[in-house]
Amino acid sequence: xxxxxxxxxxxxxxxxxxxxxxxxxxxxxxxxxxxxxxxxxxxxxxxxxxxxxxxxxxxxxxxxxxxxxxxxxxxxxxxxxxxxxxxxxxxxxxxxxxxxxxxxxxxxxxxxxxxxx
Amino acid sequence: xxxxxxxxxxxxxxxxxxxxxxxxxxxxxxxxxxxxxxxxxxxxxxxxxxxxxxxxxxxxxxxxxxxxxxxxxxxxxxxxxxxxxxxxxxxxxxxxxxxxxxxxxxxxxxx
Numbered sequence: 001x002x003x004x005x006x007x008x009x010x011x012x013x014x015x016x017x018x019x020x021x022x023x024x025x026x027x028x029x030x031x032x033x034x035x036x037x038x039x040x041x042x043x044x045x046x047x048x049x050x051x052x053x054x055x056x057x058x059x060x061x062x063x064x065x066x067x068x069x070x071x072x073x074x075x076x077x078x079x080x081x082x083x084x085x086x087x088x089x090x091x092x093x094x095x096x097x098x099x100x101x102x103x104x105x106x107x108x109x110x111x112x113x114x115x116x117x
Numbered sequence: 118x119x120x121x122x123x124x125x126x127x128x129x130x131x132x133x134x135x136x137x138x139x140x141x142x143x144x145x146x147x148x149x150x151x152x153x154x155x156x157x158x159x160x161x162x163x164x165x166x167x168x169x170x171x172x173x174x175x176x177x178x179x180x181x182x183x184x185x186x187x188x189x190x191x192x193x194x195x196x197x198x199x200x201x202x203x204x205x206x207x208x209x210x211x212x213x214x215x216x217x218x219x220x221x222x223x224x225x226x227x228x
Binding site: 044106 | 149150151153160161162163166176177178206208210211212215216217218219220221222
């Protein structure tokens with residue numbers, strides 16, 4: 001079935017940057033696209049971005065366009081999300097999620113990002 | 118009109134059944150969706166993929182108490198023999214026009 005584990009969260013000041021990682025195990029990430037999704041405290045799920053299986057295609061939500069960069073290292077089974085110009089409203093739990101047959105079929109456990117001065 | 122619409126809450130007595138509905142907006146009624154469960158304080162968990170035809174595929178380890186069905190623009194998740202551990206938020210999800218969309222979530226309470 002596989003597993004996804006996010007890391008890299010923490011406390012960052014407004015205007016700062018953060019790099020999140022998503023490590024896959026139990027399957028080869030090279031066959032799958034991966035979404036990044038976040039959830040602000042007490043709120044629903046918000047989609048951020050999708051990177052295709054080979055990294056050649058990327059889609060972003062308008063709320064983060066221009067502020068995030070996705071990358072992937074398939075041989076290492078790892079993906080990354082670089083976030084810049086962070087705002088207080090970016091405070092959330094950030095999840096990576098595997099794209100299966102059109103839909104998400106596997107979630108990571110999430111990493112917490114807090115933007116605060 | 119929203120791509121996905123969910124009612125905000127539902128409740129069921131222990132051992133009974135509950136149906137959660139996700140409605141696709143006009144122009145999106147043939148979309149495949151997924152259902153995800155989020156128990157309090159936990160990450161979401163994939164439950165199933167559900168097609169317009171009503172065909173559904175449960176994720177690995179998902180109990181067969183969880184089933185799916187479709188009727189027009191509506192995609193239903195039915196939980197039979199509801200257990201206390203089924204309490205949580207349930208989200209539908211679909212990919213549309215190069216954007217991933219989530220419904221607002223339905224909070225299921227077990228009485």
